[in-house]
């Protein structure tokens with residue numbers, strides 16, 4: 001292939017495929033198995049080289065999505081899973097064995113952190129957690145038996161970054177595999193494989209699906225790494241993606257680059273608004289010039305997701321009143337869909353290491369001005385003073401309905 005195709009083109013273009021009567025969108029192969037005309041054909045079939053035999057292994061609808069995700073990330077191959085955690089657990093288990101040691105960023109997604117710090121312990125695998133913003137701390141945590149460096153950049157509550165090319169080079173020099181959870185930036189804004197990372201994992205449940213109607217995950221990397229994980233963890237643990245789900249996620253993927261631009265614009269507008277408020281202590285958003293790692297964000301990402309968080313005092317009750325007063329943000333975990341979401345969580349700052357109440361906002365596809373107006377009226381309702389002029393002029397509350 002001549003050069004890299006643009007993400008907008010990759011998601012929109014499917015080559016003509018005579019097996020599907022020229023259908024422009026891959027049909028749903030709603031089948032558990034594939035039958036053979038003769039024993040000789042059955043003997044020749046090889047799931048490892050892509051024959052369709054049984055849908056816990058290979059299915060054409062899932063395969064179409066995998067090929068497209070691999071191209072978007074700049075990887076040689078990809079395998080999809082039932083959930084993001086299905087992909088993460090497969091990728092981690094494929095990388096270690098008894099006696100090995102993992103170094104993991106402290107602020108990694110909670111269940112991934114539990115898998116690495118707790119669950120794999122029963123198989124004789126140990127882990128240490130480090131401040132991912134500090135490459136020296138990562139290197140200091142390496143032991144002779146370290147086999148995996150698990151990263152998530154940015155993290156999805158406090159939005160701390162790791163320098164991916166530096167981490168990848170330092171791990172590779174020691175024979176340590178690197179995995180990055182790239183869910184926040186999506187392949188539209190960050191391609192860790194091109195920075196030397198070995199495996200990328202995503203929760204497709206978030207931006208890629210984009211419509212809050214499907215769960216999925218993917219692992220992407222070299223053909224050899226994906227083949228190993230595909231023959232063992234995918235097929236043996238069995239957390240495979242259903243063809244119906246693959247069709248939904250593939251439909252979501254068609255508009256991913258467009259939606260990411262909108263999430264980015266809305267997220268930056270809301271972040272700038274929050275930063276202008278005197279009672280907001282900190283806004284955690286790598287796209288803001290005030291983010292301590294903004295320069296790194298600009299260097300290794302080409303854009304910014306629309307998930308961000310902020311701190312406004314330590315009074316959790318008052319923050320809960322603020323959250324309850326919002327009308328345009330649904331209260332819920334998860335993110336990445338068309339709808340704006342809010343959650344009140346316990347954040348942990350790496351430096352100084354302390355717990356703080358953090359409001360996390362997912363900026364959906366609604367009008368940023370109306371979202372800002374809603375935030376302004378909720379701040380007033382919760383007794384935060386001095387809502388800024390922009391929030392007032394956007395109409396305060398009430399403009400948005402429920």
Ligand SMILES: *Cc1c(COP(=O)(O)O)cnc(C)c1O
Pocket residue numbers: 083084085086109152156181183184202203204205206215216217334
């Ligand atoms: C949601 C999420 C996951 C897990 O994905 P599921 O599809 O829910 O299993 C992993 N990493 C990040 C950053 C997430 O936000």
